[in-house]
Amino acid sequence: MALSKCDAVVNPPFESGVLFPWIPSAMNVAKVNNGTSASSGDYYVDLQTAVGNRGNTISQSLKHLEPRTEYMFGV
Template sequence: MALSACNVVSNPSFETGILNPWHASAVDVAKISNGTTAYSGNYFLNLQTAVGNRGNTISQSLKHLKPRSKYDFSVQVQMPSPSGSSYCSVYVYAGRNATVGAIASAQLFSFGEWTEVTGSYIARRDHDILNIVAACDSEDSSVTGNVLIDNISLTSGQCVWASD
């Protein structure tokens, strides 16, 4: 699936092979990987979760948003293989407050399957921060998990779509 030119997210599928312009909440937890595991294309993000069943985040500054416009969000996520985690959660929000800026969330219970997480967002100003958090739950609080991320999309219904 090709991502739309209407997408306000830069490097949405990590096909540049680098993390930029995304920023991770901790050093060395966000690694760009390539191979057949990718949802589409050649690259995807492998986000390691934090110990103690806490999450790590990737964030990106968004610009040129249209205030009061609705944006549709989607992302493909996967819990790659059993690693001691019972399940993983993905939370997506805009801004600095996960409650006020909530866009989407999902819990992943199946290993090795891509899952689409969708939601919507109404821009409050012409710029904001998109945050994607991944956390895995385990009885052993010293275990970290991983969540694969690919094909991030945030598009406005007011966008003029180009024909294929």
């Protein structure tokens, strides 16, 4: 089966100062900050730790993927 190539994940560098299209796991736990912690550019996503020292996440819905098709995602 051939791997499919598409831009399924929108991965902005957060330079707009906006988190969208990423969705935080809880309200008010993720914000886009300006500062030296950015790996590239001037902005980065800051995730607060959840109650009980659990991690919060950001995610986004994947659309337009075909069933029974193999996709490769990289981080």
